Amino acid sequence: MDQRVLVASNRGPVSYQFGADGSLTGSRGGGGMIAGVTDGLAALGPETSVTWICAALSDADRTVARSHENSLRDEAGIPVRMLDIAPGTFDRAYNNVANSALWFLLHQLFDTPSQPRFGREFRRDWESYLAYNEAFADALTEETLTGATLSSVADPRVLVQDYHLCLTPRLLRDRLGEAVRDIGIGHFCHTPWAPPDYYRMLPDEVARALLDGILGADRAGFHAQRWATAFMDCCAAVLGADVSRTGLAGPGPGPAGRVTYRGHVTEVAVHPLGVDAPALRERGRAGDVRAHVSALRRAAGDRKLIVRVDRTELSKNIVRGLEAYRELLATRPQWRGRVVHLAFAYPSRSALAEYRAYTDQVRELARQINGEFRTEDWDPLILEVKDDYPRSLAAYALADVLLVNPIKDGMNLVAQEGMVLTERGCALVLSREAGAAATLAADALLVNPYDVSETAEALHRALTMTDAERQRRSAALAATAAADPPARWLGGQLASLGS
């Protein structure tokens, strides 16, 4: 019998743009989640029928959604159903609730004396978040029940993605009624989860609804044990749910516990998302990447390279990373003239004032550091703010040290991609607050992301590591990153939802 898989996520595998002449062109959706799901689905084979449900993100998307409601496909040929949600509703759900309140909450980014303020406006935004989740639940219900009428197709398994869609599992369960028994619903959260003391900043009814929403799923997945534990702690503290923690044997995938609430059991599990190492290495051999390798090598000369690659996202901690580099140059003068820091800080969420201010802060600090230490033939810091994927891969290939120091991060792909692509071995300075720290702890240099001095010292230690040690650690890290490729990550979730 053929398998059927339904994926639901805010951003889909394809998005559209209007050309200057009004024509529409599609392109692949960006981001780690899309890549992970797409690559995971690709490994399932032709006996699996997939439908991907996503939101129209722009006017161009909406135009396509209206005219091709049931006939869209992404580059890989997967049918895509794009939901035409009213722009105001989408904006409030996506920008105000998901990317402001929830993202800030789950990454613990609030400037607490001032933010958040949950007043009347937030209640209106929250209604939109509910309506947006209902649109997904309606579409999933329709797809589920349609599929169920075909006797040659197995009952579907539903994979709901991320913090945008916390309410969807419960809404779907309620809509399906008795039919839910034959259907497996999974939810996967790509972000961290906050411990109860922080989580309870949310209004009570919102705090309860989000947890209850995810508990509508049969399986709730996280990248790391730590986030799974925080989620279960919230279920116990906020909902009074019955929680049993089974614990994990190691840092890899496995069950973390179960939560019983409203007569339903949700298994909570850890599924770290690594990288498809062979595909990534192949991409790294392409001409555009090689050209950047040559250019970067010329720019750096024979100096050591410290690399970072991030969106300019508050959680990525770019400012403290630059401060650590400044402290390295100040306290270890032997590195002056002998190291270059390549900091790629790509634009992100520039619609939000906090992000614009943060970008300004990054630029100003970079200017200060160069002003402080620059010599006639040495620029200590090269800050690039224009996104360039092949150049990022080239930087990974050349880096002596990769700096990944987020305040909080659900997993972190940069650390893993860097270890896979390094050509002569690369030391990894990694925040202990990244989900990836659970799998990479043994061979990375772990740092407290708030501790600028400790980070500076870790950079020094990374720079002074012997070639042999660096290569040994780097190879071990690459093997770990390659151990949980998207196919395993997605396959593990599907397997746990039954056949």
Added chain:
Amino acid sequence: MDQRVLVASNRGPVSYQFGADGSLTGSRGGGGMIAGVTDGLAALGPETSVTWICAALSDADRTVARSHENSLRDEAGIPVRMLDIAPGTFDRAYNNVANSALWFLLHQLFDTPSQPRFGREFRRDWESYLAYNEAFADALTEETLTGATLSSVADPRVLVQDYHLCLTPRLLRDRLGEAVRDIGIGHFCHTPWAPPDYYRMLPDEVARALLDGILGADRAGFHAQRWATAFMDCCAAVLGADVSRTGLAGPGPGPAGRVTYRGHVTEVAVHPLGVDAPALRERGRAGDVRAHVSALRRAAGDRKLIVRVDRTELSKNIVRGLEAYRELLATRPQWRGRVVHLAFAYPSRSALAEYRAYTDQVRELARQINGEFRTEDWDPLILEVKDDYPRSLAAYALADVLLVNPIKDGMNLVAQEGMVLTERGCALVLSREAGAAATLAADALLVNPYDVSETAEALHRALTMTDAERQRRSAALAATAAADPPARWLGGQLASLGS
């Protein structure tokens, strides 16, 4: 045999000012901690000999400390030993470590994308915090060993106060050597304590040193079970100490658990600090308070009064309190013209930029609210920024509703003083994040301090409460606040340290 008690705290019971002619005058030190300790000591009786060790806070204090090293006394006649710590050391220990890093950490006030940044400067500040704690430990050692030579005086009990002096108990224990066996060392923290996930923002060595420092005491006290639990959780997570939680039977004083570390056992206990109700009521009958009662009554007319009294301290959450009042007027128009909000926001820590900016924000918001709702004969909001204790007491006497909505608060005296002084019964809208919420939960209206709408609704509910309900709740709250007066709070700690 006479008892001997040594108190150590940053701020002492007396402080000095230079007059215009260069003469020195002393006045009573301010703040809830000073009042609690002073009143607690007063109840001990003449068979107890007390010495209070504190820091010189100003040039005037330093001048006095140098010329009267061993002969200072406070208003109650208690001998005071004022430590003349170098101004730079004091400034770094007090402003940079205690009031910036530690206060922000324990109240969870950091704007995490930018603050804290623990770099080289912090390490220098931390050395000063250590030196400052060493000065206290040296003085305590001297006082302890001096006292021990008098056979008519029992071995002393030492009461170390607050987050300024976290290292002192361990330093004192180490200095005393074998002599420590006969001496009881207590530490009491008047702030909240942060759970491990937040606490671990500190550099590792600092996080360990603070906990280890307090664990040098035989008893560690907190105002509420919640902070005691967070402290013990940090001891387990950060130090790997052996922690056994005994739990409390109720919200009042009692043991919370014990921590075993480096071969020494520290009992962790809860001692809520309430108010001396008879003394407070007597103060409330004084002429200066009565004059303010009349003036405030005239200003408010027959309108309902919502009162808040706070230092303009980031943790006090004044901005969200004003937002809640604005939302009340917007969503419940029946209160327009029928209620006045008296907001007393006294100056605090104006040396710190964050506090000056916050004060500006409070003023601007107050201006907006008055601009939005003011009518010819009604000012909806009266903001007073000049400290006036008798006027505060008068406001308590008249308030129909007292708003106390801190983000986090070790205990909170305003809530308790207000309930004791109300003349016709007062409804209490209280943050669940205040330590006092543990004892006052049954009859206060508890709110999530981040939830402006919930706070607005609680204000509405408080305003619409029947006289009978308000008076019943208010009387119960006053009785609870009076149940743990300073004498009991201090006596309980001394009793637990043995005779």
